[in-house]
Amino acid sequence: MSRRVVVIGHGMVGARFAEEIRRRDPGGERVRLTVLGAEPRPAYNRVLLSTVLAGGLRPDMVALPAVDDVDLHLGVAATGIDRSARVVHADDGTTHPYDELVLATGCRAWLPPIDGLGTGDAPAPRVSAFRDLDDCARILDGAAPGARIAVVGGGLLGVEAARGLTGRGVAVTLVHPRTHLMERQLDPGAGDVLAGALRGLGVDVRCGVEAKAWDPGTGLDCDDGTRIAADTVVVATGVRANTALAADAGLAVDRGILIDDRLATDDGRVHAIGDCAQHSEAAAGLVQSGWEQAAVLADLLSGADPAARYRGTRPVTRLKATGIDLAAVGELAAGDEQLRVCDPRRGRYGVLSLRADRIVGAVLVGLPDAAATITGFYDSGSPAPDDRLALLLGRALPGEPATAVEPGRMPGTTVVCRCNTVTKNALVTAWRAGATDIDALARRTRATTGCGSCRSTVCGIRDWLERADPGTGPPATEPPAVDPPAVEPPAVEPPQEDAA
Numbered sequence: 470m471s472r473r474v475v476v477i478g479h480g481m482v483g484a485r486f487a488e489e490i491r492r493r494d495p496g497g498e499r500v501r502l503t504v505l506g507a508e509p510r511p512a513y514n515r516v517l518l519s520t521v522l523a524g525g526l527r528p529d530m531v532a533l534p535a536v537d538d539v540d541l542h543l544g545v546a547a548t549g550i551d552r553s554a555r556v557v558h559a560d561d562g563t564t565h566p567y568d569e570l571v572l573a574t575g576c577r578a579w580l581p582p583i584d585g586l587g588t589g590d591a592p593a594p595r596v597s598a599f600r601d602l603d604d605c606a607r608i609l610d611g612a613a614p615g616a617r618i619a620v621v622g623g624g625l626l627g628v629e630a631a632r633g634l635t636g637r638g639v640a641v642t643l644v645h646p647r648t649h650l651m652e653r654q655l656d657p658g659a660g661d662v663l664a665g666a667l668r669g670l671g672v673d674v675r676c677g678v679e680a681k682a683w684d685p686g687t688g689l690d691c692d693d694g695t696r697i698a699a700d701t702v703v704v705a706t707g708v709r710a711n712t713a714l715a716a717d718a719g720l721a722v723d724r725g726i727l728i729d730d731r732l733a734t735d736d737g738r739v740h741a742i743g744d745c746a747q748h749s750e751a752a753a754g755l756v757q758s759g760w761e762q763a764a765v766l767a768d769l770l771s772g773a774d775p776a777a778r779y780r781g782t783r784p785v786t787r788l789k790a791t792g793i794d795l796a797a798v799g800e801l802a803a804g805d806e807q808l809r810v811c812d813p814r815r816g817r818y819g820v821l822s823l824r825a826d827r828i829v830g831a832v833l834v835g836l837p838d839a840a841a842t843i844t845g846f847y848d849s850g851s852p853a854p855d856d857r858l859a860l861l862l863g864r865a866l867p868g869e870p871a872t873a874v875e876p877g878r879m880p881g882t883t884v885v886c887r888c889n890t891v892t893k894n895a896l897v898t899a900w901r902a903g904a905t906d907i908d909a910l911a912r913r914t915r916a917t918t919g920c921g922s923c924r925s926t927v928c929g930i931r932d933w934l935e936r937a938d939p940g941t942g943p944p945a946t947e948p949p950a951v952d953p954p955a956v957e958p959p960a961v962e963p964p965q966e967d968a969a
Contacts, residue, residue, distance in 0.1 A: 523637070596701070620644070802822065
């Protein structure tokens with residue numbers, strides 16, 4: 470008898486869980502899947518909202534693939550969970566019995582208590598959060614060339630929004646109350662270099678300045694006594710996990726819904742994944758965390774791997790802003806071996822943190838080769854080479870250019886797409902099975918469908934395969950699929966922080 474699984478939430482993670490279930494149980498023989506989605510539209514990739522805002526993608530281009538054999542209810546919100554009867558109640562009057570319940574309720578934008586911005590989840594007129602496609606539409610309505618927009622919040626999304634709007638010919642002022650931008654990921658040196666790069670691209674960056682009040686007639690007043698002339702305000706000051714449904718059902722919640730390594734709450738038949746969930750080893754706000762959790766839970770609930778467990782996700786953040794290459798991996802901790810280089814005039818900055826000869830953290834601005842190489846060492850846990858400076862400059866060996874990103878020399882086990890754990894070998898296999906363009910490779914392997922930052926690497930591998938493997942059989946230059954030596958790390962492009 471098949472198991473009844475109900476999923477509350479049809480965002481990125483809820484949709485991915487449904488896809489993972491059907492990969493393991495294509496015919497629905499083991500799992501009958503019902504998904505409730507409060508949004509009226511199908512699931513889409515929220516990570517790419519900043520690219521939509523910048524004009525690089527149309528809204529219809531960020532849709533996620535539909536999943537067959539799923540009882541999908543769009544525009545239907547869950548209103549309550551009866552755990553004793555194992556039933557979910559919805560706002561359209563329907564009820565949905567379950568054997569296992571999955572909460573993928575995500576998070577919502579947070580409006581700070583600033584006069585005039587609005588309250589709760591309701592922004593005031595000419596104020597918009599930056600959370601979903603509707604927000605993008607509202608922002609773009611006021612983003613005509615020559616418009617003046619104030620962006621409140623200098624975290625990842627605020628920086629991306631400011632850069633994207635500048636590219637549309639909008640006068641943008643970015644206001645951030647902290648002393649430097651993206652303080653969750655960057656140290657002060659990197660934050661200062663990032664601010665300089667944004668100013669060079671036309672963004673008026675004001676750090677250490679807190680917005681106090683918004684009046685559409687006069688502008689945005691700040692605590693330093695200045696007034697920013699603005700036609701609209703974009704608020705990117707963080708998110709809050711959607712935990713109300715779980716809390717009302719008596720489940721344990723903190724910043725999120727508390728879960729264990731089996732993704733279970735304190736009720737073993739109720740699970741939580743993605744941004745609404747709180748796991749001790751999960752970095753908040755990363756798409757990779759949610760998708761890894763979806764895969765583990767699909768293993769468990771489909772019976773494909775009853776021993777599957779979620780052990781956490783190694784944090785890697787990539788900024789998506791045209792003209793700025795920024796990556797942050799792990800964490801910079803006091804007491805670790807650290808090396809820094811700073812070239813603010815050219816928009817370059819790097820700090821590398823090591824412990825017992827292993828990379829535990831790095832922040833890299835304007836150093837794309839170093840970002841790919843260092844992320845490879847971080848992922849693999851391989852010992853770093855002795856020449857730390859060469860590594861920080863993007864060279865695994867002193868005096869030699871970085872070669873790890875060249876497809877012909879890339880080991881087969883290299884993880885190309887971190888979001889979906891897609892290796893070079895998987896791309897080669899998909900190519901030989903007929904997936905000979907980027908869209909086909911994405912459908913077959915999911916590479917490029919997360920944050921999108923690996924797209925250039927996938928394109929490079931595709932072009933290399935087209936030259937080296939025009940027919941069947943192995944490419945003449947492909948190396949054996951073996952683990953790389955300590956001095957040659959796998960090359961990957963690190964993913965961006967989730968916008969979901």
